[in-house]
Every structure is written in structure tokens, then in C-alpha cells.
Amino acid sequence: MSHTTLDPKPKTPNQTSHRLRLVAMSAPSRDNSMQLVAASSSSGGGGTGKELALVDEGAAKARKVLLREDEEDLEVKLRRIMEHVPVRVSNTSGSSAGSGSGDFHQYRQMRRKEQDRVARMDADYQKRLEIAEFNLRREERLKAAERTAKKRQKRQKKKDRRKDKKKSKLDTITEEEPKKDGEPLVHSDDSSDDDDE
Structure with a gap:
């Protein structure tokens, strides 16, 4: 699916040049024909810049879904955690573990x-x-x-x-x-x- 540019219905003459551009795609949603895509505004008017667009692959229809800032932050954190899975180390000890601390058995x-x-x-x-x-x-x-x-x-x-x-x-x-009696010598063929x- 290619990036699509959407023109919302102009509410005022100042917003006629306002366009939403799809900039990032996430994984397919529950319905395989629909995808959830982050949208950013190319001009400074109108939105907070924290909108999502639901795009149907069969038809080029898009709806704008407004998110609250805390939901957006949670989504960013979740995406960061999924991309960089933390490695958990069990039985970690401090720097004093080898010098007779209570965690010496772990060390x-x-x-x-x-x-x-x-x-x-x-x-x-x-x-x-x-x-x-x-x-x-x-x-x-x-x-x-x-x-x-x-x-x-x-x-x-x-x-x-x-x-x-x-x-x-x-x-x-x-x-x-x-x-030797005068007869001619005959050599064998094998020799x-x-x-x-």
C-alpha cells in the first residue's frame, strides 16, 4: 500500500490548503483489509498532530480518529518496548557482592x-x-x-x-x-x- 494524501472538507477559506498526509503504517488491524495509519498534518493549522487514520485497502476511504496525548504516549512507549525487548538478568548483584555482602551466595x-x-x-x-x-x-x-x-x-x-x-x-x-647348424635365426614375435x- 502506498502513502496516500487526503484532502479534508474545507471548513474555512484558511483551511483549503490544509492536507493530511499518511506517514507511517502499523500492523494490519483485526480486519485484514483495514490498516491503522498515523497521519501528520503538512501545515500547522487545525490538528494537534496526534491523529490516526483508518484506511480501507479496497476503497480509498479514510476516517480520522483523534487520540488523547496520554494514549499516544502509551502507544509510543509500547512500540519502543516491542522494538527493544529488555533483557532481564536474574540474580544481579551490586559491586560489593564479592566483598562479603549478604548476597555473597548469589555472587x-x-x-x-x-x-x-x-x-x-x-x-x-x-x-x-x-x-x-x-x-x-x-x-x-x-x-x-x-x-x-x-x-x-x-x-x-x-x-x-x-x-x-x-x-x-x-x-x-x-x-x-x-x-647353429647353418639355419637362419628366427626371432619370436613376442620378443x-x-x-x-
């Missing part, structure tokens, strides 16, 4: 509660710190294990290749021995494939 109770709270915070911080350090060490161990596994696999591949080469050389040597890799 001691509050001090114990605060010490317990600080101890819990410290324990929680230490626990979180230990968990974070453990997770960091675990991640480092996992990364190191992964690197080691990769290197181990690489070494194993090299070792297997060397074994295959040795085996292929032994096979070619054993094939060459019976063919040539291993050399290409």
Missing part, C-alpha cells in the same frame, strides 16, 4: 556458573582442535599412502618389464642354439613386441 553461584561456562568453552575448543589436527594428520597419511602405492606400482611395472626382457632374451638364446614398448 558465588554466578561466579561458579561463569567458571563452568568458560571451562566448557575451553574443553570444546581443545576437542575441536584435536579433531582438526587428527583429520589433518589422517589426510596427510592417506596422501602419503596413495603416493607410495603409485610409486610401488611403477616400480613393480619396471620390474615386470625387466623380467619379460630377460625371459625373451633367454627364449631367443635357447632358440638359437639348435639352429619384438616387447622391444617396441
